[in-house]
Amino acid sequence: MSALVTDDQIAAPDDLYQALVDAHEGLADAESRQMNARLILLLANHVGDLAVLQEAAAMVRASVLRDRPDA
Amino acid sequence: MAQVYEHPIFPFTAPPELLEGRVGAAPVCVVGAGPVGLAIAIDLAARGVQVVLVDDDETVSHGSRLICISKRTLEIFDRLGAGAGFAEKGVVWNKGRLFFGEDxxxxxxxxxxDGHQWPAFVNIQQYYAEDFLVRAAERLPNLNIRWKSAVVGVEPSSDHVRLTVETPEGRYDLDADYVVACDGASSFVRRTLGLEFEGRAFQDRFLITDVTMQAEFPSERWFWFEPPFHEGQSALLHKQPDSVWRIDLQLDQSADPEVEGREENVRPRIERMLGADAAFEIDWISLYTFRCRRLQRFTEGRIFFAGDSAHQVSPFGARGGNGGVQDADNLAWKLAAVLNGDAPDALLASYDAERIPASDENILNSSRSTDFMTPKSQAVRDIRDAVLALARDHGFARRMVNSGRLSVPAVLDGSPLNTPDVGAFNGPMRPGAAALDAPVVTADGTGWLLHQFSGDFTVLIYLGEANDGPPDGWLSTLPAMVNTLVIAPISGAGALGDAEGQLRERYDLKPGTVYLIRPDQHVAARTRVFSNVWLEGALARALGNGGETA
Structure with a gap:
């Protein structure tokens, strides 16, 4: 049974994308990496469900591996 | 080197095997007089077993090595008659502080x-710990300690193990019914049997030093991630007796142990931490890489492995030595019960069944702590640093910061010796848990619950306000190896008092509740409705008679 919601739930996709871009505005690369990492942790706590996080991580990992040149 | 402690020399005396030129025999031979070997030898001897303990040295540990003695280990050492020294000499601590950068x-x-005899931890150099244990061991006439006696041959057979022992006056053979190998990570017994560890090695090097200094730090565990005095790495500070401080500094993987271990290179690192004008002497320097690994099995026929010979962990969490002492606590009563004819051989199989999961818990926790300190890629370091940064403001992130999950006694869930609860219970004292201490009112005044347990099984019954005595006919029908402990809110009429109500709360006691406590003070079974059938069943199961249903 899937716990992770992958249906489209976003009312204003352009606004959401812009919010992520804005969050990195003016940050150096190292700061941006921290921006991403802290955002993941804060949202993971908001979700509060290990199974959801594991499912999401597995899905993204598969997607990353699929993009390997030799895949 | 400004060490205050003077190492005693324990003289070699030629044993009868050498004097009479014959092969010796012993029910149990324990190999290695470190804290684990001493604990198991004392425990066995106190249970009436004839024990030979051999050690290749003639004194206690040279370095301070293991310093954090956990509450459970203190309770075990206290049971073995060695507690007083730890209470007098040890540095008590319960609190830890974590720093990220300067914050x-x-x-x-x-x-x-409150309501516990022992604190969460006592810090003390390993040589003191071994000294106190040797003194307790020397009081036991059936415990024969043989110093300067190195095992150089191991020959297992179906009904005994032949050990060859080398001494300053020659070699002899000793046939032991059982051998307990407590001879450390490079165990000769293990290597002779061709047994390999399975697990992980960490590449990062850690510099571990003891310095003597007058300093005002409190007796707390202080841990730094990326401190200003040791950029990009971690550091740990612990207080020991005799104005000695333990400082662990993480180095990177490229550190050359020979170069980094020189005092001229260690001193500037300590000065950066303590200040250029700090007065200190370096007592001990050691460079480590850590391993988290174990044997596939801790029992090979008549040979048991306990402590570092069975499993190793990184030191963050103090789970190595304390885990080893729990091995000793677990094995001693079982081996004694089998040798004394009180239990079938099957009981010995529960050593692996209980201590391998406990070891895995220690390995898991220590591996995760070490991983947190030594991120393996830039992306993982980003996540780790994000946790530390968020920890300043958010409780959820503070709980992820991992500088060591400190040793607590393993709950032996899933043990074949446990009997399922009869009735509903709350609280931590489920079957398999190590019994929690609590104050009790005795006929002589006040005392501690754990002191009331005998070396055998204990049946603890709670009477409630009425204090109208145990169930009819109960006391006359208990098996010989079971002692009774009656608890009531107010002491009297043979009952110990639970004046503060802490015992009732910790054990979720209601009038008529009964616990069966094992000789190692772990809970075997509990019921809301006592019957002799329940007790006989739970006792048989706890002695390894559980059969196929286990």
Missing amino acids: EVYSFDLLKE
């Missing part, structure tokens, strides 16, 4: 409640 991000209290 304190988190502090924790490992013992938030």
Whole structure:
């Protein structure tokens, strides 16, 4: 049974994308990496469900591996 | 080197095997007089077993090595008659502080409640710990300690193990019914049997030093991630007796141990931490890489492995030595019960069944702590640093910061010796848990619950306000190896008092509740409705008679 919601739930996709871009505005690369990492942790706590996080991580990992040149 | 402690020399005396030129025999031979070997030898001897303990040295540990003695280990050493020295000499601590850069991000209290005899931890050099244990061992006439006696041959057979022992006056053979190998990570017994460890090695090097200095740090565990005095790495500070401080500094993977271990290179690192004008002497320097690994099995026929010979962990969490002492606690009563004819051989199989999961718990926790300190890629370091940064403001992130999950006694869930609860219970004292201490009112005044347990099984019954005595006919029908402990809110009429109500709360006691406690003070079974059938069943199961249903 899937716990992770992958249906489209976003009312204003352009606004959401812009919010992520804005969050990195003016940050150096190292700061941006921290921006991403802290955002993941804060949202993971908001979700509060290990199974959801594991499912999401597995899905993204598969997607990353699929993009390997030799895949 | 400014060490205050003077190492005693324990003389070699030629044993009868050498004097009479014959092969010796012993029910149990324990190999290695470190804390684990001493604990198991004392425990066995106190249970009436004839024990030979051999050690290749003639004194206690040279370095301070293991310094954090956990509450459970203190309770075990106290049971073995060696507790007083730890209470007098040890540095008590319950609190830890975590720093990220220059900021304190988190502090924790490992013992938030009162009503316990022992603190969460006592810090003390390993040589003191071994000294106290040797003194307790020397009081036992059936415990024969043989110093300067190195095992150089191991020959297992179906009904005994032949050990060859080398001494300053020659070699002899000793046939032991059982051998307990407590001879450390490079165990000769293990290597002779061709047994390999399975697990992980960590590449990062850690510099571990003891310095003597007058300093005002409190007796707390202080841990730094990326401190200003040791850029990009971690550091740990512990207080020991005799104005000695333990400082662990993480180095990177490229550190050359020969170069980094020189005092001229260690001193500037300590000065950066303590200040250029700090007065200190370096007592001990050691460079480590850590391993988290174990044997596939801790029992090979008549040979048992306990402590570092069975499993190793990184030191963050103090789970190595303390885990080893729990091995000793677990094995001694079982081996004694089998040798004394009180239990079938099957009981011995529960050593692996109980201590391998406990070892895996220690390995898991220590591996995760070490991983947190030594991120393996830039992306993982980003996540780790994000946790530390968020910890300044958010409780959820503070709980992820991992500088060591400190040793607590393993709950032996899933043990074949446990009997399922009869009735509903709350609280931590489920079957398999190590019994929690609590104050009790005795006929002589006040005392501690754990002191009331005998070396055998204990049946603890709670009477409630009425204090109208145990169930009819109960006391006359208990098996010989079971002692009774009656608890009531107010002491009297043979009952111990639970004046503060802490015992009732910790054990979720209601009038008529009965616990069966094992000789190693772990809970075997509990019921809301006592019957002799229940007790006989639970006792048989706890002695390894559980059969196929286990």
